[in-house]
Amino acid sequence: MGSRGNWLSWSPEFLKLFVWPLPVVCYRRQVGREPTGFPQHRYSPRTTEDGRYSPDLMKKTLFLYRLLFTAFCLLGVLTSFPVWAQNLPEFVPVTPIILDNGLTVILRENHTAPVATMRIYVRTGSIYEQEYLGSGISHLFEHLISGGSTSTRSEEETRAILDSIGGASNAYTTKDHTAFFVTTSSDHFDTVIELMADWMQNSTFPPNEFDREWGVVQRELEQDENDPESVLYDLASANMFRVHPEKYPVIGHKEILQRLTREDVIKYYKRMYSPDNMIVVAVGDFNKEEVLEKIKKAFQNFKRQSIPPITLPEEPLQISKRVVVKGMDVQVALARMDFRTVDLLHPDLYPLDVLDFILSHGESSRLVREIKDAQQLVYSLSTFSYTPHYRPGNFTVSISLDPANLEKAQNAILSELYRLKTELVTEQELQKAKKQKISEYISGLQTVESQASDLGINMLGALDPNFSQKYVENIQKVTAEDIRRVVHKYFFEDNLSVTMIVPKAVEEAKQQKPEEKITPSPIRKVVLDNGMVLLTRRNPGVPLVSLQAYFKGGLMVENEKNNGISNFTAQMLLKGTKTRTALDIASFFDSIGGGIEAGSGNNTFSVSAAVLSADFDSALEVVADVIQNPTFPEEEMEKLRKVILAEIKRIDETWESESETFFRRNFFxxxxxxxxxxxxxxxxxxxxxxxxxxxxxxxxxxxxLVLAVFGDIDPVHVEELVKKEFSGFEKNPSLKFPEVPEEPPLEKSREVRKTTEKTVSAIYLGYPGMDLYNVKDRDAITVLDAIISGIGYPSGWLHNELRGRQLVYVVHAYNFA
Incomplete structure (x- = not known):
């Protein structure tokens, strides 16, 4: 989590940023970066960067992730690969430009939309902090520099400029770098160049801003101490690395952080913020020759500094299995199993990454199918292969489970992994994983922001901005024998580190390419004879289709006797039909690089799917089947019940979910x-x-039912196909909804309190509001929310005032209609 100087203005200029493309949530491998869902990066508390999503298992995010494939160009390249591997997007390779002062500049034109983004990467992550190791000074810098005062302008003037151009601004810090970025409409890009150049060269760190952000970071650190997954990540790093500075948290240790002074910050700034220690990346709707000249001018007075050589200590070889256990106030155990592997430039990177997909990506993957579904030893399971450029990597299995199953689950996982030493993965598994990697790669390059991130991270890690394309090409060369070889080489007990978060009672007992601009078509609405509403919208900008099937229901049709039935029923739709098992459904979507999900909310329950447009017809058939022909198998129902009950037990583990639940149960x-x-x-x-x-x-x-089908489609064809697939779906003329109890008026203010052992306090202030149909007032209060708390970004007068006085770390406002 990170910077406070990040503003969002809901101006017409900013809205241009959302003309294209559609929303995306995806898994994306970037060079030298750990997969998402693990708190290595410190971000602004209310925004995400490049696929960084909340690791909280209780947060059911809307299933919007999009998988993408490029139009077939019929070029005779990569002829030794499958057909789908011959159709990677062809971006014109970029060439880094080194200015006279050592600044590296990378530029790419993208005229898809009138948007441009600029990113500046500084090699100042937590592993390079030298005498300040463990203090988190790089992360503190991110807070101070992004939007802070300079010798040119004040913090308030910077904020006003960002507001006026509608700039979406943020920053983050990792183990090996800090990144700053601003995205805006292309006609304001000159302002962005000048503004970010000013931050890098002329920051002044006024005492009041230093004191404020120094306090804010401490509040952030205290917040992480109550997050089991954040604790697990930092604990695992310290378990795997006893010498290398990778062992230090990005945010630092509180006792070392508290010793930092403003003088330390100024000293570090003058030492590390040098042009030859930075990379500037710009992608968007501009002329790159013109932008290069403007960057040269903006940084022309930026002089090289004498950066001391930094030699990272080599981590000694691990000679035996390591186990670390920590007790927390949790109900569900969390565990990581880490095998030490290779760095970014080692050829074994590729079979390890393919193995990652074979093991856990998709419900039909090996470990998910066997450990989670067949043996029911865990509630959730994922794997990732992390191979940074500055140290040996790690291959990780991450699980959440009943504490009683810790030993049994670990043994079962090791058994499955060690099986791969003697038997080869199947050709079907291999090809599925490779196709998923293709989808993942293309999905992550849809926006100017993601393209800029790809170029910058590639340059930082591999010193080659075009590395990602070479990476995907090498993935296609992996064989089943390669996978068996790396399992033999790296997967053995003396190379294993196990880190666990368990309930305190358990611990105590144990101790005892650029495209033409494309405009989507208008939304088309059709009501079928059976009453079903079909909404279609053609957007050929990317060859992807999103299907969203929504039923009126959710909490509005529930009471104290059947609360949760919408969610349970919706998820069971995917657990078997008259002609398909749960595994059949999961395997189908895994095999096409797509996905399907079901869930429930306040007023609806839904089934959602995202697939490549080439697979739409067959995907619609499966979606129609799960909606019309579910069988609710008893065995699958009991599996799901265990998972849901485990999630319910975890509600009070984090202060966010505990406080929201407490508020809702007392307000209504x-x-x-x-x-x-x-x-x-x-x-x-x-x-x-x-x-x-x-x-x-x-x-x-x-x-x-309302079925929305958006993406690279022919609306007429979709309408015909939907009519065919749902021809036997008969309407219910007696459809009736239960009467929702009328909420009594709040006649006077009331206050309720709950005392916990957490070190974070949360306050909710709620006022009776409007219903869902009061559109006029809903729009007005949305604007008010933007003014007060910035909606999804850290800004607004309430945020600025309270955080500026070090009273809060996060402050939100929202309308519950």
Missing amino acids: AKSPYRYLSIGLEETVSGFTRKDLQGFYQAFCVPNN
């Missing part, structure tokens, strides 16, 4: 919104197959 007196869509332990425990079938028959009917 009669409304079903006082509940969470996941349900209550007593209701979820008691649901029967008959209950779910009854709910399905009542509300999963066509006259209660």
Whole structure:
């Protein structure tokens, strides 16, 4: 988490940023960066950067992730690869430009939309802090520089400039670099160049800003101490590395951080913020020759500094298995199993990355199918292969589970991994993983921001901005024998580090390419004979299709006796039909590099899918099948029940989910919104197959369904296909919704408190508001939210005032209609 000087203005200029493309959530490998979901990077508290999503397992994010493939160009390249591997996007290779002062500049034109982004990467991550190791001074710098005062302008003047151009600005810090970035409409890009050049050269760190951000970072550090996954990440780093500075958290240790002074900051700034220690990347709707001249002018007075040579100590070879256990106030155990592997430029990088996909990407993957579904030893499981440029990498298996299953689950996982020493992965598994890597690669290059990030991270890690394309090409060369070889080489007990977060009681007992600009078509609405509403929109900008099927339901049709039934029923739709098993459904979407998900909210429950446009027809058939023909298998129902109950137990583990739940249950007196869509332990425990079938028959009917199909489609073809696939879906003329209890008026203010052992306090202030249909007031209060708290970004007068006085780390406002 990170900078405070990041502003978002909801001006018409800013709205240009969202003309193209559609939203994306994807997994994206970047050079030398750990996969998302692990808190290596310190970000602004209310924004994400390049696929950094909240690791909180309780947060059910909207399934919007998009998979992408490029148009087939029929060029005879990569002829030894499968057909789908011959159609990678062809970006014109970029050549780094080194200015006279040593500044590296990388430019790429992208005229898809009138948007441009600029990023500056500084080699000042936590591993390079020298005498300040463990202090998190690089991360503190990120807070101070991004949007802070310079010798040219004040913090307030910077904020006003960003507001006026609608600039989306943020920064983050990792183990090996700090990055600053601003995205805006291309007609304001000159301002961005001048502004960011000013930050890099002329920051002054006024005492009041230093004191404020020094305090803010400490509050952030205290917040992380209550996050089990953040604790697990830092604990695993310290477990794997006893000598290398990788062992230090990016944010630092509190006792060392507290010793930092403003004089330390100025000294470090003069030492490390030198042009020959930076990379400037710009991507967008501009002429690169003109932008290069403007960058040269903006940095012309930036002189080289004498940067001391930094030699990172080599981590000694690990000679035996390491195990570290920490007790926390949790109900569900978390564990990581880390094998030390290779750095970024080692050829074994490629089979390790393919193995990662074979093991855990998709419900039909090896470990998910065997450990999670068949043996039911874990609630969740993922793997990743992290290979940075500055140290040996690690191949990790990460799990959440019942503490009682810790030993059994680890043994079962090792058994599955060691099997790969004697048997080859199948050709089907190999090809599926490679196709998923192609989809992942293309998905991550849809926006100017993601392209700039790709170029910058490639240059930092591999000294080659075009490395990613070479990476994907080498992935296609991996064989089954290569995978067996790396398993033999790196997967053995003396090379294993195990790190666990367990309930305190358990621990105590144990101790005892650029495209033409494309405009999407208008949304087309069709009502079918059975009452089903079909919405279509053609957007040929990317060859992807998103299907969203929404039923009216969710909390609004629930009460204290059946809370959670919408969520349970929705998820069971994917667990088997009359002609397909749960594994069949998962395997289908895995095999095409797509995805499907189901869930529930306040007013709806849904089934969502995202696929390549070439696979739309077959994907629609499967989606129609799960909606119309679910069988609610008892065995699958019991598996799902265990997972949901585990998530319910974890609600109070983090202060965010605990405080929100406490607020809702006390603010609403009669409304079903006082509940969470996941349900209550007593209701979820008691649901029967008959209950779910009854709910399905009542509300999963066509006259209660809106199906939206957006993307690279022919709306007429989609309409014909939908009519065909849903021809047997009969409307329910007696569809009726339960009456929602009227919420009594709040006649006077009331206050409720809950005392916990967490070191973070949370305050919710709620006022009776409007219903969903009051569009005029909803729009007005959305604007008010932007003014008060910046909606999704760290800004707004309430944020600035409270955080400026070091009273809060995060402050949010939202409208619950």
